[in-house]
Structure formats: C-alpha cells, structure tokens
Amino acid sequence: MADEKELELDNSGKKKKLIIIIAIVVILAAAGGGAAFFMLGGEDETAQASGGSELSADAAGEASGAPAENAELGTALYVPLPRPFRFNVPGNAVDRFVEIRVQLLIRGAENEEAAKKHIPLIESTLLGVFSRSSADDLATSAGKMSLKQSALVEVHKIMTEVEGSEVVEKVLFTGFVMQ
Secondary structure (H helix, E strand, O other), X not given: OHHHHHXXXXXXXXXXXXXXXXXXXXXXXXXXXXXXXXXXXXXXXXXXXXXXXXXXHHHHHHHHOOOXXXXXXXXXXXXXXXXXXXXXXXXXXXXXXXXXEEEEEEEOHHHHHHHHHOHHHHHHHHHHHHHOOOHHHHOOHHHXXXXXXXXXHHHHHHHHHHHOOOOEEXXXXXXXXXX
C-alpha cells in the first residue's frame, strides 16, 4: 500500500513538473518572439515611401525639448525621401560604403507640399553635401551631427532660392550604415 501511494505522489509530482516546464517554455518562446518582432521588425520601405508620419505640435515640441511656441508654426509632418542615399566615401586606410535614410521635418501643409514638389532638388543637394564627407568624419557622432547641420544649411539655402522660405525645419537621419 505504501508503495502505491509513493508511486501516485511521484507521478503527480512529475506531472506538475512537466506542466511547469511546458509553461516556462511557452512563456520564453512568446517573450523571444516578441523581442525578435520589436528588434527586427519595423516599417517596410513601402510604408515609409507612402507618406510621412504626423505628430501634434505639442508632442513634437515635448519630444525634442523645444518650447511650446512651436505649436504656432503648425503641425509637425515628416516627409520621407523615397530612396536611401548610397555612396562611397574616402577614408585614410580604405574607402567606405555609406547608406543614409533621410526624412525631413516640415511644419504646416504648405511647406509639406513645397517639400514634396522639390524632392529631386533636395535629394541632389543632400547628395552633394554627403559626397563631400570623409569616412573618418562619419565614424564619429560629432561628424554625423556636423553632416546633418551642413545638410540642413544647404537645404535651407536651396529652398530659400526656390520657394522664398526655408520650408524644412530639420534633416533627420532615420538610417545610417557605414561599411
């Protein structure tokens, strides 16, 4: 009798352990799948090229740390450039291949239309700025920030000539790869 009760206890204990192990495996698999989705997932190129994302002016101001007076300028709109910039840059030891994805921060519908109308001109201007850089500069954060600033200055200059206003508030790098 004692042996039968011990067998029943052993079997029920094994079943509980098996259920716990299965539950842990399911939870880990779900967590791993979720992590992989967020790490590897993202917008595909067709979703990026179809249109810009919109933020309210208050949310954009809070996210950038800018004061709330940007709300008077209009809604923040993001205009993605349809193709990434791919080019070679010289370096001290070896030339590097660079790919940069760019979006433009625009305020207001009028500026959005102007930017969309002049995308080929903006792309040409940015390519000229990007091609003047070196691999050594782009390897540092300061170099990337400097590149963004010089790109913004050139875009402001060309858009002021064409449209009479700067149109673009910021040039944003949404993807940057250097090999």
